[in-house]
Amino acid sequence: MNILGVETSCDETSVAVVRDGTEILSNVIASQVDVHARYGGIVPEVASRQHLLTMAPVAEKALRDAGMGLEQIDSVAVTMGPGLAGSLIVGVNFAKAVAMARDLPLTGINHLEGHIYANWLSGATPELPCLCLIVSGGHSDLIFMEGHGHFRKLGGTRDDAAGEAFDKGARILGLPYPGGPAIQNATRGISTSLSLPRAWLKECDDFSFSGVKTALLHMVEEKVTPSEQWIKEAAAAFQEAIVEVLVSKTIRAAMRLGVKQILLAGGVAANSALRDRFIADSPLPVLIPPPLLCTDNAAMIASCAFYRLASGNTESSGLDVIPGLAFG
Ligand code: KG4
Numbered sequence: 161m162n163i164l165g166v167e168t169s170c171d172e173t174s175v176a177v178v179r180d181g182t183e184i185l186s187n188v189i190a191s192q193v194d195v196h197a198r199y200g201g202i203v204p205e206v207a208s209r210q211h212l213l214t215m216a217p218v219a220e221k222a223l224r225d226a227g228m229g230l231e232q233i234d235s236v237a238v239t240m241g242p243g244l245a246g247s248l249i250v251g252v253n254f255a256k257a258v259a260m261a262r263d264l265p266l267t268g269i270n271h272l273e274g275h276i277y278a279n280w281l282s283g284a285t286p287e288l289p290c291l292c293l294i295v296s297g298g299h300s301d302l303i304f305m306e307g308h309g310h311f312r313k314l315g316g317t318r319d320d321a322a323g324e325a326f327d328k329g330a331r332i333l334g335l336p337y338p339g340g341p342a343i344q345n346a347t348r349g350i351s352t353s354l355s356l357p358r359a360w361l362k363e364c365d366d367f368s369f370s371g372v373k374t375a376l377l378h379m380v381e382e383k384v385t386p387s388e389q390w391i392k393e394a395a396a397a398f399q400e401a402i403v404e405v406l407v408s409k410t411i412r413a414a415m416r417l418g419v420k421q422i423l424l425a426g427g428v429a430a431n432s433a434l435r436d437r438f439i440a441d442s443p444l445p446v447l448i449p450p451p452l453l454c455t456d457n458a459a460m461i462a463s464c465a466f467y468r469l470a471s472g473n474t475e476s477s478g479l480d481v482i483p484g485l486a487f488g
């Protein structure tokens with residue numbers, strides 16, 4: 161089954177064709193990073209207008225890359241939330257039009273559930289039950305996955321999400337947007353003697369990253385003339401504090417639940433320090449999609465829809481966007 165996936169929840173316009181939930185035939189991603197970088201963050205109205213401009217050309221390229229026309233597409237899947245309302249509307253409207261024109265089934269996908277399915281596109285077959293850590297710009301969620309469509313949220317962020325913390329931390333350090341990749345680049349090969357506090361929230365599976373961000377702000381304010389080397393060391397200390405909490409709490413929850421594997425998902429899972437630390441510390445197998453499938457893309461949405469359709473659970477063409485859509 162060939163599924164056309166559409167993803168426009170934030171600042172990436174993406175269309176993909178995925179065969180049978182696991183084989184990527186095409187995955188075109190048009191990033192708006194350069195457009196938003198000058199504002200230091202995403203401007204929602206600018207994002208929707210940009211989606212409007214790139215939607216059709218991105219879809220044409222996705223079909224061209226897959227070497228097929230719409231007549232070879234069997235089903236359409238689109239992110240319905242969570243995300244920016246104006247951005248989601250562009251993708252959902254486009255997907256509805258394609259589905260209507262070709263009389264195809266249309267599936268609305270939760271963006272966070274989609275992130276998890278990047279693991280089905282990475283060559284390995286995840287073993288269930290598993291524990292998923294979704295770390296993105298808006299979420300730091302621990303999700304227990306018993307089977308396809310069966311998810312239970314164990315914990316989430318109490319304040320800043322991990323990606324949000326990286327973005328805000330980078331701004332404090334004078335590093336460019338988006339902050340995650342900027343901090344990763346700045347800390348390459350750097351060892352640091354600086355240290356920042358960790359919020360362990362020991363009694364639960366929730367996360368909190370606003371404290372470490374404030375501690376970084378104070379550390380920067382106290383340093384009158386920070387050198388380039390000091391900035392890199394402060395970035396390394398900040399990254400270390402976030403990574404250590406994410407890795408330790410996820411492994412602890414996984415061992416408690418007795419799952420078979422840990423699955424990482426979301427933009428922050430592209431972080432090399434996080435990936436390395438998980439592999440080094442986890443007694444359980446850890447699956448991590450390649451970096452390009454960790455950040456927003458439509459292939460993960462198409463893969464998720466395949467398993468949803470296989471269980472007979474579909475949305476109607478009355479599908480609406482839900483910017484605050486919950487998960488698990
Ligand atoms: O999943 P994603 O692409 O979009 C959302 O659904 O939010 O995640 C974007 C977030 C941003 O906060 C970005 O700074 C972060 O993921 N990110 C990273 C890296 N690449 C992207 N954070 C740390 N290290 C990276 N290499």
Ligand code: ZN
Pocket residue numbers: 271275296297426427455456
């Ligand atoms: Zn995302």
